Amino acid sequence: MGQTKGASSDENRILKRPFILAAIMLAMFMGAIEGTIVSTAMPAIVSDLGGFSLYTWVFSGYLLMNAVTVLIYGKLSDLFGRKPILTIGIIIFLIGSVLCGFAGSMEELIMYRFIQGLGAGAVAPVATTIIGDIYEKHERARVQGYLSSVWGISAVLGPALGGILVESLTWRLVFWINIPLGLLSMLGLWLFLHENIERKKQNIDYQGAFLLTLAVCAIMLILVEGGVHWAWSSPQVIGLAALAAAALALFVRQEKKVSEPMMPFEIWQERSILIANIVSLATGVIIIGLSTFLPTFVQGVMERSPTVAGFTLTAMSIGWPIASTIAGYLLMKIGFKSTSVLGGVSLIAGSVVLVCMPPDAGPLIAAIGSFLVGIGMGLTSTSFIVMIQDTVTWERRGIATASNMFMRNIGNTVGAALLGGIMNSRLAEYLAENNGSGKHLTIDSANLLLNSEERKSLPAKAVEVLQSGLTLSLHTVYLIILLFAVISFVLLLLLPKKEQKED
Template sequence: MADDAQGATTPVLPPERRTAGQEHVPGNVLVSIGALLLGMLLAALDQTIVSTALPTIVSDLGGLEHLSWVVTAYMLAATAATPLWGKLGDQYGRKRLFQAAIVIFLIGSALCGLAQNMPELIGFRALQGLGGGGLMVLSMAIVGDLVPPRDRGRYQGLFGAVFGATSVLGPLLGGLFTEHLSWRWVFYINLPVGAVALVVIATVLRLPPKRTRHVIDYLGTFLIASVATCLVLVASLGGTTWDWGSPQIIGLAVLGAVLTVVFVMVERRAAEPVLPLKLFRIRTFTLSAVISFIVGFAMFGAMTFLPTFLQVVHGISPTMSGVHMLPMVIGLLLASTASGQIVSRTGRWKVFPIAGTGVTALGLLLLAHLDEHSSTTEMSGFFFVFGLGLGLVMQVLVLIVQNAVGYEDLGVATSGATFFRSIGASFGVAVFGSVFSNRLADQLTDAFRGVRLPSGVSADSLAADPRGIQSLPSSLRPDVLHAYASAITDVFLYAAPVAVVGFVLAWFLREDRLRASVTTPDVTETLASNPVERTSYDEVCRALSVLGSREGRREIYRTITERAGYDLRPATSWLLLRIKRYGSVEPAVLAERGPVPLTVIIEAARQVEERHLATRAGLDLSLTPQGEEVAERLSRAREDSLAQLLGDWWGPDRPTDLVQLVKELNGELCGSEREQPYDGGPAQRFA
């Protein structure tokens, strides 16, 4: 028998059967979803499109030692702003906040394109990141306002697809714009796309006037952003701009420590803390947070400096450097998808963080062996291994955190895991940048010792602008290219022990039994460089919507029939729930519009009539009083099966929003995803 999960269209409910939230859905939901996807596209693209343009940006604006901050400024701002955007959207309305996020992002993009020096670009990237954080959070939250719980998994899957696409397209587009237009178009391209999204959102999007009051933890948000900034400044400026023992670096380190203590004190008293400290009493969460930090450290550090290696050392064009990065992205996506699916099917997950951190460490060691003579095949293979390691661990870290916490902390624990990866990414890019700058200065000084250089050329000038390599005599170029290659690959060598620490910590994770309601996370939670804030309700809704559609096979109708205590055919139970939902149905039209063959429906119709569960009025079947009772018990059995998936969250003190979600999903899942409901009228035909 065909099942509920085979359908791909969203049912359009008759007015009398819509929930309050659905009454406000605009006539063309897809247009609104499309505008949200454009907003998400902007934020996702700016995480990856800049990497292949960085060498050219540095050559144009100077300041190679500040290269990492072009990436770090965006990540830090987006990460710090994420919890604020989510709660402000709840409190003041998401549409208005989403429009504000687009405007801030577009202003930041325009200013980035106009930047005349590195400090300006870094400041404007931070402004862009503030808007980008809002685009990420609010676009996902608005989907929950637009579509019913059963369909959210499918629509949120579209956002995951956008992330997957931008991971591949970002480096390619960055290279194309840089090579054929200007690096400034990496930012200017956001303006027309954002303008379209802004117009569509303003004219089409209609959201229910739903508000949630929050006690927003402004001080906690400010403090955790300040602590992260101090750490990143110490990592990026220590040993380059200032000596490690200088008053500035010591002062930043002391300030970071003091702010950390203040943050802990504030969070203990906060009504709605940005990061509840009680989560750190859960060993699995704490270990996962540290491993997430390490994964972010390795992933974004490598993604920032590999294009520089390809373009400067191997002379590859910006566009082709994006192509050369594809094996890493493909390895990441393949391993991430496969590991998530395997864990969801088997319930066993511990092998993946162990294998993932181990393969990531191996990948970093392989990258450390690259030099100016490495072949394309060798580089592609090493990139693929590195991406494979990251992919094996990234999906699973979010999943095991969700499995370790109670319902009330599910949302904040999910965003907390990705928050630590974001901080790790910012820290990693800064540390990689500092190591690279120091090693490059030393390598160039050694290369030019005792060598007479052309006028205007020095180790400092070549470190600031790699284009100067082209003006060197052919006899000097190999040494300079080797200096660049060694400086970049040393970065990977120093990062490998950090990945090994993650590998060791992964062995201490305790493999608790996987909850039935914990499913593979969205790609947005896996690939996003900043956390996507969602509530506990949102997370359970996503999980149950996926399970609800996945379980809609013949077996579920056999199961709920047995649970209800009847000996009906599974198809008969399916038919009774359809009649209950629509009042009356015509079997031939059910077969025409739905996924179940006519012969199966006819057998089911014969049984409901033989058992006096339904009567005919012309061609239509309607429930008898006995049939109403049977259908009601079947519906309750379906509700019980959904509740059972929640496991220990469905305890005596279960929250009311969880109860309401199960009832709402049960009502929706009693109909087929493929069939379209009746629109009324004498013949009760399908709309």
């Protein structure tokens, strides 16, 4: 296996580490700000481009490509070095960002988001693995805390900046602000990160990557369209379910027979890694549910501005870095399990606040729930990465780190599709039963709630029906989020108290 070493000398490596860390944090900043700034801008984007029924595909398309490429990038970084693979990912991400800003329809935007996601798959796993490479064990908890906090710190600016750009300029700038961030990150990487790569001929598991992509795409189509445009018992849903099952079975068979599998199943035999990865899938559902649908509730139901909606997500972004920083110290004091369990408690508390939130509660209550979820994410995500990198050897660190990122991305992808499908289905059902406003209302009529001027032009009865339907459908979404939080907490209780550590 090709091995990625740090710098050519220990002294040089230590001197350059702060600059490498800064470049990595910029790359992570770029990926993190993309999530909250687009969530904040989406109501304005939908209002401009139309197509509310395609709302979740803007997130699902991005997350799908992110999810299915993260393992490929993790493996390639082990073979060819972290720097070139991360650079390629950033370049693809920036190309997608430029194109998204020029989108003229929702369909175009979704297509360009696929390109963005293709590049984004490299950022988190490779950047996190670099930290594991250049810092010693006793330093990783603290530094991974810094790195995890970037997702929160950057997102503090995301909602605020997204709201300002949407209200004052144009939503297209929310994609173009990535360009200087990506260029600065690449500059830092190529100036300060020097690797010595032992090159050997390797077999990349392209067949495994294809089968995994096929399975995830089929599952996501079922979750997005099932119950909305296709009946659950329709030939389309049944056919896609059969395709997904067959692709997953072939994927498992493929991974067992190849010498260098896309997903080496032996790392899952470590109990701590198995639990951490399953919980990461669950928390991926939670975080995408909050990021995607909370701004819609605040704008469409509470009738607040995009800026106010953005600041409810900012609360999560404040809680995340605070908890990530604290986690670095808690890991040394009370261990991985206790730190993770505390995070699980906070996830449940935040979800309960959202479930119990009435339409007239005001954005402060939404922000409190968001903040508690952020605390939970900061404690669990930092604990998992440090635990995984301490459990495996160097030779498996890249793919082990990528597997955890993969599971969270799968959670994001499936969560966006599942929760979006539930929201659309519940809203369509409600409108069909309560469409007595004198105006024909459909799922896409919810577009009108997200624009204050268009909302004022609607009859009062139509606004009432749409808001009631949106409240009901989003309340169902929050109940699903709470369920995943409870599942996460139960699994965290099963973590071993002491993890096996290898050099």
